[in-house]
Amino acid sequence: MSSSYESCLVSRLSRFVDLTEHECAFIAELEKDEHPRQKGRPVVSVGDPTDGIMVLKSGWAVVKYDTSDGRSQILRVYLPGEVMGLAEIGSSHANHRIVMQTDGIICPFPRKGLAPMFSDYPRLAALLLAVGSLDQIALRHHAGCLGAMDATDKLKFFLLQLRSRLEVANVGLGNRFQVPFSQVEIGQAVGLTSIYVNKLLRSFVNAGEIEIERPYVRLLARDKWEKDVEFVDAFVDMDTTWFPSALDPGPIGKLDTAEPA
Amino acid sequence: MSSSYESCLVSRLSRFVDLTEHECAFIAELEKDEHPRQKGRPVVSVGDPTDGIMVLKSGWAVVKYDTSDGRSQILRVYLPGEVMGLAEIGSSHANHRIVMQTDGIICPFPRKGLAPMFSDYPRLAALLLAVGSLDQIALRHHAGCLGAMDATDKLKFFLLQLRSRLEVANVGLGNRFQVPFSQVEIGQAVGLTSIYVNKLLRSFVNAGEIEIERPYVRLLARDKWEKDVEFVDAFVDMDTTWFPSALDPGPIGKLDTAEPA
């Protein structure tokens, strides 16, 4: 809201609650540095000590898991505006790798900022817990997808979910959207071989259900697909009614005392 | 801590940090009623409005997901002492079903207790976020298991992880442990047919790698298995160094004012 140069976390969280000026200022202060990252560059490596959370201001990132036989899979896709690192915050070291999938900008929110957040801005802390809970729901859907669907439905589900999440992020952009993944990577995300992904995509095209103009995809039979896979969009509603009140703790300057150098 | 009749959440969370007397009292107060639940009884049904979190004081519970064609899968297993409901706390309605897998006792922690927790006991709030983050790691491992392993490794992983988590809960109970699941249910958990689960289990027995005395299982080749599937135990270390300090807010009576009828 208002001034204080539109932080990425602020815009992300404002989707759910109306942040007070104090809350906005607190966030913006702690997240003022932006780090550009090129496609393919690591954001978090396995074994890294965890240091707070990060906001993906622009670009896409993915969570990867590598096995010793050289394979790797994609466990999670982060879209612009999403909060990364909530899964690793409880462990001292990262279990998984986070990599930029496209060029982008990340805003680290250092861990030393978390303690004052919990003490002075309880509503923000609650918001963070709620965001983490949505992450869990997303992961459950993914696990459900991997465990119970056949290859065709896995692919359909993957594309439907991408589209749906992009719509939430960018607000209503229809059935055409960008998919910055190679077929190999799509295979890693849905647990299939790249070559079978290819055959399925081609069959979708031949059936007139999608159009592909790399890197864009258009879903021509979205309604049918959503029935096919019983698609439910889990990212629509957040329940914020249980949140504590904002309780602004005083003048904005208060923040300075929270970082005792 | 001391007195104040050993709450289940207290004992669960004490594993990670030393709770102050105030913190213990706050938790114990809000969670004083215990609800026994019989095996098979629902704990949360799809579409239920979410109402806070629950502690599984005793018994096992599972998160299930049902598809319209009658299949269902098991997305998560909760062991005694674990916190349930952190995944649904961000949504207004539950996406998945939670069912008792054995007889047990659950302690609801109503949502109206969460707001005062965030306001007055910031360290407990941080703890909750960290627990949720461990849940996410568990789910990622599960998804990785479903997406990348063949049937043999999935089953081995399932048993290894169960054993490991039971060891954390009960502290060092060796290679023999209880598995209160039918083969159908094991299949639902690892994404296989019950009948293929059966064949694999039998082959393990024939190979001398496990012993089965229902409902107990003994892993005779645990080391070999852990190498086979590259097993890593993700539940060992929680990082609590970033937590805010406990800041006890005053006399314990303070709690009463937090529940204005």
Place this chain on the structure above:
DNA sequence: CGTTATCTTGATACGCCTCAACGCAGGTGG
């Protein structure tokens, strides 16, 4: 313009599912 990733397509192999049947235990009612 070579070099390397990525996509495409076909032939073949095999892992796991499906279907079918039986044994066994526990519960229920006659």
Place this chain on the structure above:
DNA sequence: CCACCTGCGTTGAGGCGTATCAAGATAACG
């Protein structure tokens, strides 16, 4: 006490879905 039923475990035969292997076409790139 027996007849029945239902749920779970066990085992085999056969088939389908997806991986694997191989090779060429295309596109990205320095």
